[in-house]
Amino acid sequence: MLWPLWSHQSTPDTSLVRGSYAEILEPVLPYAVSILTNRKSDEVPSDLANDPYFSKYFDQAQQQTTLGSGIVFSKTGLVVTNAHVVRSADNIIILTHLGDRASVIRTLIDPETDIAVLETDLRLSDHLPIGLDSPVRVGDIVFTIGNPFGIGQSVSMGVISATGRQQPGLTTLTDFIQTDAAINPGNSGGPLVNAQGEVIGMNTAIFSSTGGSQGIGFAIPISHVKAVADELSKNGLVSRGYLGIDVAELTPTQTASLAGAPGGLAIASVKQDSPAAESDIRIGDILLAIDGMPLSTRTEAVRLISQLMPGKGVAIDLVRDGIAVEKRVFLSQRN
Numbered sequence: 001m002l003w004p005l006w007s008h009q010s011t012p013d014t015s016l017v018r019g020s021y022a023e024i025l026e027p028v029l030p031y032a033v034s035i036l037t038n039r040k041s042d043e044v045p046s047d048l049a050n051d052p053y054f055s056k057y058f059d060q061a062q063q064q065t066t067l068g069s070g071i072v073f074s075k076t077g078l079v080v081t082n083a084h085v086v087r088s089a090d091n092i093i094i095l096t097h098l099g100d101r102a103s104v105i106r107t108l109i110d111p112e113t114d115i116a117v118l119e120t121d122l123r124l125s126d127h128l129p130i131g132l133d134s135p136v137r138v139g140d141i142v143f144t145i146g147n148p149f150g151i152g153q154s155v156s157m158g159v160i161s162a163t164g165r166q167q168p169g170l171t172t173l174t175d176f177i178q179t180d181a182a183i184n185p186g187n188s189g190g191p192l193v194n195a196q197g198e199v200i201g202m203n204t205a206i207f208s209s210t211g212g213s214q215g216i217g218f219a220i221p222i223s224h225v226k227a228v229a230d231e232l233s234k235n236g237l238v239s240r241g242y243l244g245i246d247v248a249e250l251t252p253t254q255t256a257s258l259a260g261a262p263g264g265l266a267i268a269s270v271k272q273d274s275p276a277a278e279s280d281i282r283i284g285d286i287l288l289a290i291d292g293m294p295l296s297t298r299t300e301a302v303r304l305i306s307q308l309m310p311g312k313g314v315a316i317d318l319v320r321d322g323i324a325v326e327k328r329v330f331l332s333q334r335n
Contacts, residue, residue, distance in 0.1 A: 024197040025143060025155060029097050031128050031199070032190050034147040035068045035081055035118075037089035069146035069190030070094065070118065071202060073229055077102070077122035080229050081189030082204055083114045094120055097153050108232040112240075112306075113171050114204060115220065115228045131198030132223055136163055136177060144181045144203055144217070146190030156182035158215075167218050170205055172299050173306050176218040177201045183217030192219040201225075241308035241331035243316075244274020247287055247301050254286055257322045263296040264288045264319065279316070279329040286319040306334060 068085030072078070079094060086092055086107055094102040106119040140160045148154055158181030165176040179192065183206050192201035201219030231238045247265035250258075254266055267285040270276050287295060291314045295301050308314060310333040318325040 021143070021157070021195070024195065025145075025193065027129060028191065028193050028197055028199065029145065029153065029155075030124070031072045032097060032145040032153060033070045033072060033079060033102070033122075034095040034150075034153070034186075035070050035079075035085055035189060036065065036093040036095070037068070037086055037091065038065045039088055039090045040064075067147060067150050067186045068188045069186065069203070071128065071189070071191045071199060071225075072122055072124060073117075073128055073226075075124045075127060077120040077124075078229065078233055079118040079120055079122070080202060080225055081116050081118065082202070083109045083111050083116040085189045086116050086118065087111070092118065094118070094122070096122070108236055110228050110232055110238045113173050113220070113224070113228050113238070115202075115225060115232070117229050117232045119233070129198050130222055130226070131194055131196065131200040132226065134194060134196065134198055134200060136160060136194075136200055136221070138162060141195040142179055142181050142200070143193045144179070144183055144187055144190060145193060146183075146187035146203060148182070148184035148186040150186055158182070161216070165218060166299055167205065167207075170218065173303050174220055174224045175303075176204070177221055179217050179219060180215040181217065182215075183219075187217075192222075239310050240306040240334040241310055241312060241314075242275065242334035243305050243329065243331060244271035244276040245269065245281060245287075247295075247298050249298075250286065258286065258288075258319060262294060265295055265298065265301060267318075275329050275332050279327045281316065281318070281327055281329070282320070284320075285325070287316065288319060289315075289317040291315055292317075305331070310334070 070079040070081035073080045092104045102120045102122045104118050104120055108117045138160050142160055144156045158179050161180050162178040165178045167176050183203050187203050190203050191199040192203055194200050200222050202225045203219045205218045207216035228238055245267055246269040248268040250266050264286045267283055290304055293304055308331055310331055313328055313330045316327040316329050
């Protein structure tokens with residue numbers, strides 16, 4: 001199916017004079033879809049399965065029904081969403097912003113980043129307005145689009161509360177954008193949009209004691225979503241580099257041996273037959289940088305290594321017994 005789209009040439013100044021963001025958001029709304037999934041379950045069926053509207057999409061056998069959102073990422077119908085929205089689903093239904101149903105041809109999942117790609121029969125006449133190079137600053141106005149609680153496509157407004165968040169319990173392979181724009185059950189996988197009408201993130205999780213929005217939501221930056229989605233759609237999986245080390249915070253003695261270096265991490269273990277072992281990286285070495293990128297936390301090290309391609313040769317800057325050492329290591333495939 002081919003959808004008519006509004007022009008991307010929005011007029012923010014005119015909209016703001018009228019006190020409205022409608023012209024900014026209209027071009028983005030067709031790219032936000034609702035995703036319904038079900039799987040057979042021994043649990044009590046979800047209320048959604050008994051809803052007069054949603055029940056028509058599913059057999060009434062004992063099942064567990066969940067709701068999420070997605071972003072139509074390409075003109076050829078690639079939809080990105082969170083892996084937890086579609087994982088283990090027996091059936092996936094996509095509903096467009098107009099209520100039309102789309103078919104899912106193939107599902108590709110990267111559990112480590114909680115990102116999934118759905119190949120569908122949707123066809124759009126233009127590309128997703130995406131803000132790959134747009135700055136994301138604390139205080140910027142943003143909007144979440146999704147289908148919270150199954151009530152239909154909704155837009156909420158807030159600001160960027162923080163950037164570079166490392167959220168426990170979520171993936172360690174990306175930093176998150178934090179926002180106070182409402183993210184509720186059903187919003188997962190939907191777009192986070194800036195005031196220029198560009199998608200800058202994918203809504204992923206909330207921090208809540210009640211299960212509802214409390215003004216602390218997290219979105220994966222769109223640059224990371226695109227990188228994972230591109231590799232999933234091209235190769236069916238995401239290749240990640242493997243070095244074969246684990247690291248720990250420095251002791252005071254190790255810190256004193258850095259001789260002016262801003263920081264580093266202690267090599268706590270080296271896997272046998274790993275690229276690190278083959279390059280003579282040793283327990284007790286102090287890791288300063290990988291490919292010129294300085295490291296100060298274990299999360300930074302894990303993320304950086306995983307984002308490097310297997311087979312790539314990288315420079316490892318170390319301190320060993322107070323002496324600067326550089327090793328050239330060729331990464332292998334992370335399993």
